[in-house]
Amino acid sequence: MTRTTLDLTGLKCPLPALKTRKALKPLQPGDQLEVHCTDPLSVIDIPNLIRETGDTVEITERNEARIVFLIEKINGSIEKTNGALRS
Numbered sequence: 001m002t003r004t005t006l007d008l009t010g011l012k013c014p015l016p017a018l019k020t021r022k023a024l025k026p027l028q029p030g031d032q033l034e035v036h037c038t039d040p041l042s043v044i045d046i047p048n049l050i051r052e053t054g055d056t057v058e059i060t061e062r063n064e065a066r067i068v069f070l071i072e073k074i075n076g077s078i079e080k081t082n083g084a085l086r087s
Contacts, residue, residue: 003032009066010038017045020071024053027073032058035069042067 006023008016016037023033035046043062046069050057059070 001030001032002027003034005034006036008035008037008039008042012039013041013045015039016042017049020046020069021049021053024055024071024073029073029075031073033069033071033073035071037067037069038065040067042069046071 004023004027006020008019011019016035016039020033020035023035027033035042037046043060047057047060050071054075056072056074057069058072059068061068
């Protein structure tokens with residue numbers, strides 16, 4: 001299991017969700033992605049993305065300066081998950 005940190009501070013919607021999706025693709029099941037955001041809309045966008053991918057948000061921290069998500073990769077790649085849904 002590896003943990004990758006993704007610093008998305010300063011980026012506005014929809015970039016945090018798009019970059020999180022891209023960062024999740026190469027991860028293996030059990031890997032973790034720690035995402036740091038400052039965009040207040042990320043508290044809606046990131047959890048919605050994770051519901052789509054089937055992964056889990058382990059921890060969400062929020063203070064005045066930033067929002068931190070700890071996402072655990074559950075499934076294989078996003079393409080495999082989406083392909084399974086279309087079949």
